[in-house]
Amino acid sequence: MYDFAEKTLRQYCDFVGIDYQDSMVKWKPIPEDQMKQFTSHGDAFKVAREATTFFPHKPKARSATDDNVSEAVRDVISKAMPVYDMLKEAAKLQDPKVLQ
Numbered sequence: 001m002y003d004f005a006e007k008t009l010r011q012y013c014d015f016v017g018i019d020y021q022d023s024m025v026k027w028k029p030i031p032e033d034q035m036k037q038f039t040s041h042g043d044a045f046k047v048a049r050e051a052t053t054f055f056p057h058k059p060k061a062r063s064a065t066d067d068n069v070s071e072a073v074r075d076v077i078s079k080a081m082p083v084y085d086m087l088k089e090a091a092k093l094q095d096p097k098v099l100q
Contacts, residue, residue: 003057005025005053005054006025009024009025025054026052026053027051027052027053028052029049029050029052030049032049035049
């Protein structure tokens with residue numbers, strides 16, 4: 001989303017029939033007094049409250065638990081990947097820059 005936030009939101013707005021606004025991709029931090037309802041969550045919302053735009057994607061480091069995925073999950077993944085690959089290729093045909 002970060003790399004194509006404006007473009008994606010403009011397309012979405014056009015699709016659903018609403019006006020795009022720059023505030024959809026850049027905004028002011030939420031004042032702390034408006035976040036009081038979330039204080040029971042500690043600092044979990046601090047990053048969101050202070051954010052002013054989308055964050056760049058940071059690929060997750062592979063963890064040791066990834067090797068412990070059940071056989072059933074591996075089976076679902078192996079069946080889903082061809083569909084995912086087909087959808088990815090179809091998206092590239094729509095707009096080759098989207099998935100670079």
